[in-house]
Amino acid sequence: MGRGWFLPIAAALGFSFLYAPIVSLVIFSFNESSLVTVWSGFSTKWYAALFNDPQLLGAAWLSLQIAAVSASIALVLGTLAAIALVRFRRFRGRTLFSGMVSAPLVMPDVITGLSLLLLFVAMESLLGWPQGRGMLTIVIAHATFCTAYVCVVVQSRLSDFDRSLEEAAMDLGASPVRTFFDVTLPIIAPALVSGWLLGFTLSLDDLVIASFVSGPGSSTLPMVIFSKVRLGVSPDVNALATIIIGIVALGVLAATIIQLRSKPKKPA
Amino acid sequence: MAKKSQQLAVDTRPWRDPGNNKPFVRIKNVTKKFGDVLAVHDVSLDIYRSELFCLLGGSGSGKSTLLRMLAGFESPSSGTIEIDGQDMTDVAPYNRPVNMMFQSYALFPHMSVEQNIAYGLKRDHLPKGEINDRVAELLSLVKLQDYGRRKPHQLSGGQRQRVALARALAKRPKLLLLDEPLGALDKKLREETQFELVKIQESLGVTFIVVTHDQEEAMTLATRIGVMNLGEIAMIGEPTDIYEFPNSRFVAGFIGSVNMVEGVVTEDEPGHVRIRSSELGCDIYVGHGVDCAPEQLLWWAVRPEKMVLSREKPHTDHGANVTTGTVEEIAYLGDISVYQVALESGKRIRVSQTNSIRGKPDAITWEEKVYLSWDDQAGSVLTV
Numbered sequence: 307m308g309r310g311w312f313l314p315i316a317a318a319l320g321f322s323f324l325y326a327p328i329v330s331l332v333i334f335s336f337n338e339s340s341l342v343t344v345w346s347g348f349s350t351k352w353y354a355a356l357f358n359d360p361q362l363l364g365a366a367w368l369s370l371q372i373a374a375v376s377a378s379i380a381l382v383l384g385t386l387a388a389i390a391l392v393r394f395r396r397f398r399g400r401t402l403f404s405g406m407v408s409a410p411l412v413m414p415d416v417i418t419g420l421s422l423l424l425l426f427v428a429m430e431s432l433l434g435w436p437q438g439r440g441m442l443t444i445v446i447a448h449a450t451f452c453t454a455y456v457c458v459v460v461q462s463r464l465s466d467f468d469r470s471l472e473e474a475a476m477d478l479g480a481s482p483v484r485t486f487f488d489v490t491l492p493i494i495a496p497a498l499v500s501g502w503l504l505g506f507t508l509s510l511d512d513l514v515i516a517s518f519v520s521g522p523g524s525s526t527l528p529m530v531i532f533s534k535v536r537l538g539v540s541p542d543v544n545a546l547a548t549i550i551i552g553i554v555a556l557g558v559l560a561a562t563i564i565q566l567r568s569k570p571k572k573p574a
Numbered sequence: 575m576a577k578k579s580q581q582l583a584v585d586t587r588p589w590r591d592p593g594n595n596k597p598f599v600r601i602k603n604v605t606k607k608f609g610d611v612l613a614v615h616d617v618s619l620d621i622y623r624s625e626l627f628c629l630l631g632g633s634g635s636g637k638s639t640l641l642r643m644l645a646g647f648e649s650p651s652s653g654t655i656e657i658d659g660q661d662m663t664d665v666a667p668y669n670r671p672v673n674m675m676f677q678s679y680a681l682f683p684h685m686s687v688e689q690n691i692a693y694g695l696k697r698d699h700l701p702k703g704e705i706n707d708r709v710a711e712l713l714s715l716v717k718l719q720d721y722g723r724r725k726p727h728q729l730s731g732g733q734r735q736r737v738a739l740a741r742a743l744a745k746r747p748k749l750l751l752l753d754e755p756l757g758a759l760d761k762k763l764r765e766e767t768q769f770e771l772v773k774i775q776e777s778l779g780v781t782f783i784v785v786t787h788d789q790e791e792a793m794t795l796a797t798r799i800g801v802m803n804l805g806e807i808a809m810i811g812e813p814t815d816i817y818e819f820p821n822s823r824f825v826a827g828f829i830g831s832v833n834m835v836e837g838v839v840t841e842d843e844p845g846h847v848r849i850r851s852s853e854l855g856c857d858i859y860v861g862h863g864v865d866c867a868p869e870q871l872l873w874w875a876v877r878p879e880k881m882v883l884s885r886e887k888p889h890t891d892h893g894a895n896v897t898t899g900t901v902e903e904i905a906y907l908g909d910i911s912v913y914q915v916a917l918e919s920g921k922r923i924r925v926s927q928t929n930s931i932r933g934k935p936d937a938i939t940w941e942e943k944v945y946l947s948w949d950d951q952a953g954s955v956l957t958v
Contacts, residue, residue, distance in 0.1 A: 321716045431661035473647055478694030488693075492684045559637065 315452060328551060335544035342539040350544040362530060362546060369510055369527035372441060376448035377505035383449070384456025385494075386502060392459070392464040410454040419518030422447045439521035447519045448512060452505035459504060463497035503561065507554075587812075588622040589798060596659075597747060598781055599644070599647040604653030606639050613639040615805040616653070617635045624783040626775050628792040631802030632876065633826075637785045640802070641751050643675045644783065658748055664931075673747040677754040679738035681726040684787040687713070687737050694745045699791035712740040732763050740769075743778070752784045756791060768794045789829050793817070801825050817877075822958045826875040833878065839870045847955065848894065849874055853921045861950030866957060876953035878926040881946050883913060883938060888947045896947040899923065901940055911937075915944060 334342060337351035356362060387407050391400070410418060426436060426443050436442050471493065475485040491498075513528040520526065525533075531543055579940045583712065588595035597620035606614040614636040621627045629637040640647045644655060646667035654663045662670055673694070688709050713719050716736035726734055735755070742750055755771065756764045772795060775782050778941050786792050792799050793813045801808045801816060801824075809816060809825045820826035823834060837858060841848035847866065851856040851874065858874050866872060882888070890896045903914040912926045925946060939942060 468678055468680065470676045470678050470680040471682060473645075473667070474674070474741075475693070476647075477645060477672075477674045478741070479668045479697035480693075481668055482695070489682055564720055565884070 332548045332551065335548040336410065337541055337544075339543060341394040342541055342544065352541040356542045356545045356549075359542060362473055362527075362542065365525050365527045368440065368441065368524065372444050372448060372516075372526060373506045373509040376445045376452055376509045377502045379445070379449040380452030380456045380505040381502045382568075384453045384505075385460050385498065387453065387457045388460035392461055392467075407457050408454055411449040411458070413451075415512070415514035418451060419447070419479070419515040422450070423518045429511075433481065439519055440524040443519040443521070444516050444524065447515050448494055448505075448509040451515065452508055455504050455508060456501035459501040460494060460497050463494050467493065474557060499561070503557070577943075585689075587797070589620070589625075592620070592899060595622060597621060598625075598658055599783070600654075600656040601640070602654045604643065604650045604655060606636075606643060606648060607651045609900060612805050614643070614650075617807055618653075619800060619807060619810070621781065621783065623781055624779050625797045626772065626784065626795055628796035628799045629783065629785070629802055630789060630792040630799050630828075632787055634804075635802040636805035637787075637802045639869070641674075641753055641783065641785045644749070645672055645751050646670050667756055670780055671748045672751060673742040673745055673749075674751040674754055675738050675742040675753065679726075679734050679758075681734060681741070681772045683726055683738055685725075686722065687718065687724050687726070687729070690726070690737060691741045691744050693864070694741065698745065702781065708744060712744055715743070723857045726912075730760055732762075732767065735759060735767065740772070743774075743780070746794070747780065749752040749781045749783065752782060753788055755773040755784060757786070757788070762792070771795065791828075801828060818954075820875065820954055820956070823873055823956050824876065826954060826956060831878055832875050834873055834875045835921065837872060839866050839868050839872065842866060842868050846950070848892075849955070853917070853919050854897050854923075855918050856894075858953070859892040859894035859950050860953070860955055862953045864957075866955070870957070873956045874953045875956055876948060878912060878924040879910075881923070881925045881930075881948045883915075883925050883927055884945050884947070885938065885942070887945050890947055891950075895950065895952075896945055898945050901938060901942050901944055904940060913938065913944075915946060 334345070335352060336348050336350065338351070338384055339346035387403075391404055391407070394400075422443075423439075424437060425455065426446075429435060436446075456513075467490075471489050472485050475489045476482065480488060511528065512526075513532055516526045517529055520529065527546075531546070534540060534543055575669040575729075599619075599621040600787065601617055601621075604614060604617050605612070617636075617640060631637040639648060643650055644657075646662070646665060646669075650663060654661060656662065657670070657672065662672075663706070667676055667796075682693065684942055685693065690704050690878070691709045691712055709722070710719075713722055716739055718733060718736055718740070721729065721733060721737075729737065732838065735758070739755070742752075756767055758816045759767060768791060784792075784795060786795075793816075798810060798812055798817050800810045803824050808828075811822045816825060816829055820829065826832045827834065835851050835853045835858075837849035837851035839847060839856075840850045840857070842864070844863045847860040847864045849860065851858055860874075860931070887898075888896060897917060899915040899917040901913055902916045905912040905914075908930075910928055912924055915923045915925060917923060923946060941948060
């Protein structure tokens, strides 16, 4: 039976739906014209312009820092929450805890942002901390919703974790702490890596929450791009987006290679 | 009970002389509750040095819970566990002189075979050279010399099983616990491995406690078997005791196949008992005394291979131990054939016969009227 033409065409349409906008963005980043939609020849001048734009570069650097820090905080908190939910089957308030942990997944960003803003303002007037809004408040806000994602990812890995592996380590003389670092951690490491990457991406991506909780002088990259675009799309944004896509593609490629190498091949 | 081999050296069977032998593992009145569920109920068990003791039972019988309490993964709700004279009831698993081989093998997937085996030795902070020697020795014991560098997922099921065994033996434990050690292997490999396991156990002299639900495995491996049912020990004994002299209907039915009939005691003498069974349609004459009363309702259990099938009515003493019926089904298993005979009462009895003659032309066949007979020691009289 031949496969026919339906599947290839469906695949082509699907992929073009997903990637045509990105491809056109990459192409237009090499456009000479300053009009984004009119092609007038190949040029890399917008890349040069980008590297001379301290506002964009500063925002990119800030976003990367925020993403790295909040993903790391979320990794620790989310993993702890996942362990509590998977390992301690019954404790008082478990249902409440599990609901609270995953609530940020379904909470609209606007509400999360607004409520955090109100919290920070209230805390500042009551406790004097955090002083003003800036990088710190964005990190706290991002860590909050990234924790939920990390928790979900790690939870699913932990729930198909064979507990007898830990028992075997303890049986062979390893203390519970030793067992965690020798056996549990290496086995759930892929979930931790993907949880961290997920948190990093989400934080890098976020516009709405960051807009609520940021202060003067702490505009993240999405905020800067968004405000630029409102005044008309400038081609150096295309150049920046192309660089980010390149970095992300390399990252995904690296992660895939690592996963393929470490993935146990199923015995025949 | 027939203990003709009483003269056999007691030092290989210390449980026959408990007065002069100290048990190695002592489980005293151990009870384990999970919430309201009674998993293990008041179990007391003595296991001797170098024994290969099998805990046999169905799922939910409490056998695995008992094993996990020996390993230290569960602590008893009440009772004590003593190993080699030391109270182990509240000792953490990583401080016990006990190792366990897990049903899932629980090999560390991110470590090579060598690292898996060396893991316990590293926790003991042995010098590197000694660890390497010990690992090499164990690899050759389980015949995996060339597989040390492989990861567990690159091994077959049988090889993984042997790595798990080597890892559990690495610390030279006084007591090795094995949870369904052959459960994941296919039938042929299981049979080979059974003998290998016994050989290793005998050569190292380690005490083994094996949990299994497979009665054939228990019969092959064990010096003694403890049959568990609903959290309690139903019977402890050597494989032959368990099979030939079960103490209850549960044990008789659990091990092997059995025909069980109800009957009423009509004669109760010190030397013999006569039981009338309407199910069998004849009297059962038992050639030894039984602790029972006249008119008592009891059960008589007989193994299929202890009965004889014939076309002509055989002569039996005391006008008992023979009945008649029609062959309903024949299962030809190669070495033996199993006949299902329907008696006049409607009761179905299974009889097995050895196929000692090739292609016997006049073998008993379907719908034939046959006689079943047995001798006066063939069955067990059971009151519970």
